[in-house]
Amino acid sequence: MKLIFRLAPLGVLLAATACGTDTDYSKAALVCPTVGVLSDASVLRAYGKGEGRDQANMAYELEFMRSHLLECTLEKGKMTAALRFEARAKTGPAAFSNDYDYSWFVAVMNPDGDVISKDVKKGSVGFKSGKAEAFFAEEYDDIEFSPPEGKDGLGYEILIGFQLTREEVELNRAKKAAPPGPPDLIMQK
Numbered sequence: 001m002k003l004i005f006r007l008a009p010l011g012v013l014l015a016a017t018a019c020g021t022d023t024d025y026s027k028a029a030l031v032c033p034t035v036g037v038l039s040d041a042s043v044l045r046a047y048g049k050g051e052g053r054d055q056a057n058m059a060y061e062l063e064f065m066r067s068h069l070l071e072c073t074l075e076k077g078k079m080t081a082a083l084r085f086e087a088r089a090k091t092g093p094a095a096f097s098n099d100y101d102y103s104w105f106v107a108v109m110n111p112d113g114d115v116i117s118k119d120v121k122k123g124s125v126g127f128k129s130g131k132a133e134a135f136f137a138e139e140y141d142d143i144e145f146s147p148p149e150g151k152d153g154l155g156y157e158i159l160i161g162f163q164l165t166r167e168e169v170e171l172n173r174a175k176k177a178a179p180p181g182p183p184d185l186i187m188q189k
Contacts, residue, residue, distance in 0.1 A: 032072035033108070033156035035083050037064040039176075040169050041161025044102055048094025053171060058092030060100045062125065067160055070139065074152050081153075082141035085160055089125045089134045098127045103163035108145050111155030116145055120163050 044062040047053055065086045072081040089100065102125070107118040119142065127134050143158060164172070 030072070030074055031152045031154040032069055033079070033081060033153035033158050035067050035069045035158045035160075037067055037085075038107075038159045038161035040172055041105075041164055043172055043175075044162035044164065045168070045171065046100065048092075048096070055092065057094050059094040059096060060089060060091060062087060062089045062100075062102055062162065064160065064162075065135075069158070070141070072153060074147075077149060078144060078146050079153055079156075080141075081143040081158060082139065083143065083158060083160070084137060084139045086135070086137045087125075089127070089136065091127055091132045095127075098129065100125050100127075105161055105163050106140055106143060107159045107161075108143060109157045109159060 042064045044060075045053075045058065046060040047057045048059045050057060065088055067083055067085040070082040070084050072079060083106070102123050103120055104123055105118055105120045108116050110116050121140065123136075123138060125134055125136050145156070147153065147156065
């Protein structure tokens, strides 16, 4: 008799679990698009006056550090998403102000690799007096696209990057391709 009373609460618990839940386990989980930084547009270098494109003529250097998806939803055939990025900025010898304005973009690519939307945004980074480095972050929540009926964000990508000229993209590619130079050390004998 004691055994029946001890097992009875377990039976009631199992019956309640099997009969009445709000969760529909037959629905597939929503797949959101991936978020990343376009490699060729991950660094923005601004130079001072003149033709020099070296460290001596560097005014500002901005670099995306990371980006991630904050949320995504799919309702009535429209997917909406929000992202956040974090970046670092440095001043160089040719810096002319404690504030620097830059342009960046958010592009959505479909599974075939085609850009289906691109939005260029303006941003500004401020440097505290006497500081040569600043960290900043920004959120963007106006991402919308319509996947084919019955599909979600699987295979879609959201890419961010700095809005660069062709010359700036080529300079970024050249800097990545160049082997690292020797350390900047002065050795004494």
